[in-house]
Amino acid sequence: APLDLQFAFEMNWRLEKCLCPIPDNLAGLFEIILHRYWPFKDSQAPTSANTCIDRPQFAQLPWTELRDMWLHLSLSMMRFYREEGLIEKWKASNDLLDKLSQYLSAQQTAFLHYERILQALFTLDLPAVKRSLKAWPSNDSLPFWEAKRAALLAEIGHVEDANKILESALKEIRAKLNLNPVTTDYSLVSQEAFAMLLFRYVNDAAAIKAGTWTDNDNFRRQFSDRWNSLKQYKCDPWNELKMFEMGLKLPYVVHQKVVEKRGFDIGRVTRMHHMEGWDKEGLSAYAFLRFSEEVGAPFRISGMTLSKETAEEAIPRISQKSSHWAVITMIRTGDIKATDHIFNREALYRMHIPHVDGLIDEYLLALERSIEYIQSGDGFRTDNFGVLLAHVIPEILSRLCCKCSFQAKNKLLHFLLSVYTSDQRSKYRGISNLVQRLLASFSVPEQYEIIPTLLEFPVLGNLNPITALEIINPFHYVEIGEAVLAAKKKPLLDEVKINALLQYASSENLDHRRWASFILVRLYQLKLLNRGQEAQLGEALWSQVDNFALPTHTDFYRFAFLTLPYPERIDPIPLLKEYIQKVPLPIQKLKQDQGVEITGGSVPVCIELAGSGTTIQWTEQEITFIL
Numbered sequence: 001a002p003l004d005l006q007f008a009f010e011m012n013w014r015l016e017k018c019l020c021p022i023p024d025n026l027a028g029l030f031e032i033i034l035h036r037y038w039p040f041k042d043s044q045a046p047t048s049a050n051t052c053i054d055r056p057q058f059a060q061l062p063w064t065e066l067r068d069m070w071l072h073l074s075l076s077m078m079r080f081y082r083e084e085g086l087i088e089k090w091k092a093s094n095d096l097l098d099k100l101s102q103y104l105s106a107q108q109t110a111f112l113h114y115e116r117i118l119q120a121l122f123t124l125d126l127p128a129v130k131r132s133l134k135a136w137p138s139n140d141s142l143p144f145w146e147a148k149r150a151a152l153l154a155e156i157g158h159v160e161d162a163n164k165i166l167e168s169a170l171k172e173i174r175a176k177l178n179l180n181p182v183t184t185d186y187s188l189v190s191q192e193a194f195a196m197l198l199f200r201y202v203n204d205a206a207a208i209k210a211g212t213w214t215d216n217d218n219f220r221r222q223f224s225d226r227w228n229s230l231k232q233y234k235c236d237p238w239n240e241l242k243m244f245e246m247g248l249k250l251p252y253v254v255h256q257k258v259v260e261k262r263g264f265d266i267g268r269v270t271r272m273h274h275m276e277g278w279d280k281e282g283l284s285a286y287a288f289l290r291f292s293e294e295v296g297a298p299f300r301i302s303g304m305t306l307s308k309e310t311a312e313e314a315i316p317r318i319s320q321k322s323s324h325w326a327v328i329t330m331i332r333t334g335d336i337k338a339t340d341h342i343f344n345r346e347a348l349y350r351m352h353i354p355h356v357d358g359l360i361d362e363y364l365l366a367l368e369r370s371i372e373y374i375q376s377g378d379g380f381r382t383d384n385f386g387v388l389l390a391h392v393i394p395e396i397l398s399r400l401c402c403k404c405s406f407q408a409k410n411k412l413l414h415f416l417l418s419v420y421t422s423d424q425r426s427k428y429r430g431i432s433n434l435v436q437r438l439l440a441s442f443s444v445p446e447q448y449e450i451i452p453t454l455l456e457f458p459v460l461g462n463l464n465p466i467t468a469l470e471i472i473n474p475f476h477y478v479e480i481g482e483a484v485l486a487a488k489k490k491p492l493l494d495e496v497k498i499n500a501l502l503q504y505a506s507s508e509n510l511d512h513r514r515w516a517s518f519i520l521v522r523l524y525q526l527k528l529l530n531r532g533q534e535a536q537l538g539e540a541l542w543s544q545v546d547n548f549a550l551p552t553h554t555d556f557y558r559f560a561f562l563t564l565p566y567p568e569r570i571d572p573i574p575l576l577k578e579y580i581q582k583v584p585l586p587i588q589k590l591k592q593d594q595g596v597e598i599t600g601g602s603v604p605v606c607i608e609l610a611g612s613g614t615t616i617q618w619t620e621q622e623i624t625f626i627l
Contacts, residue, residue, distance in 0.1 A: 157384025
């Protein structure tokens, strides 16, 4: 004492100035050192502390200096816990610093509030973000911290409020700059440059939202002129961001300990062994993420992106060492494609089922807590953080469901049911992948068991084209073989629901007819309908027919109705024969218009003919005529 604490403080200070996160081995050392010291007179020292301010043998130590170092290091460790997803350690550190709030400087207090909001974002807890923002008192003497608070407000969707705070913060910074002209301290001009960046970014987003984008030309011109003036002090935010972009835009090369290079001669391989060292590309990615937090620059806000592409490039570079940080960065950017780096098959292979179940619970809870934001947002624009979660999380869940317990799969099934029954269903993305992969992850006997739950899903219609691509009839992905049908006891189905489906299948609403008739046909194929229901199904399917008197407005080819129920008064075989013999082939020469029809090799009449072969015995004369 006190060299260890002084060393830790200096080492951490240099890491921070280099925009480098605390390495794991140093984090352990810092924890030991922090537990060893207690530089507070009015508070009870923990049992782990053996170097305390109230012990006579340590009275000669510079306790005022050590207290500032201890608090700074504790705040840095708090940030480390957040970045690595160490939630319990973060909570313990937060509780301790909350009790010691009287010792914190104004800067440290602002850092603590900023950290609490970021932790709420990292745990995808939007209500906690709002509470933490409200708990952060305004402080005009720290205008740059006010600017960072405004940036967080803008990220979760409150661009108008953020715009007002940023305008006030920029005025305060410039007022201070007028009182302290630039000599050798560039702090205020640097803060002005980045506050201007945030202000213009948020102001443009507010203008887009209000429909006044074209009125902002003069505003943007004034900012460009001022930035040009600030370049003499090397305060150029755009150049800083460009440097990170240039460093991260190249394809990522994985850092390997052994690299093999095959020579021209067969069998000749040169192996190059790299000693343990720094992953330079990884360091650049970490530096960019730390830099973004230091200046308060969000990757995206409503209608605008600032450094979204650079953040996307940082994700694969940190995903193996800091998976939690990578996932949150992916969600904050809204980049669904980045799931290939974090939740690919190799990553899932390394995960244990209890861990996957825990992740599923966390993501479902995040969506549940964000309902208020999802309801207030626009499903086609990620204008708030809740809608962003609804866009990204279902794709993550669609991958996690491939390796989770049966109980977790049931939770996901009920989550899908809640989405399908919700009037907010259009605001979710990745639902089609989740439905398909979740049902595929159930074993065939399990699929048989969940059919009553699948019947709880509503019959939907009149969906807009984008929503229709996501909200798909789950019975499309039910695959059950004959062996299971013979071995398993039939599940009990609700007759009320079957009767409702039969009514939908005869409905004038064509979307409802398609949805319900597909489910009923699936139940018929699974031998889950009684004779009376089968007869009603036949009447429903044939209640709407085309010019050839064959069922129409369903998801089936016409030959399928040869093996499905039909009324006794109808003989479908002659009807299908007549259709195949009379329907015109897609011959380009006979087309009335000048365009060329692109069939992709799919000719419906040929499909109908091939499909009918298992049921209809064609005569030689009929086949010759068709040919």
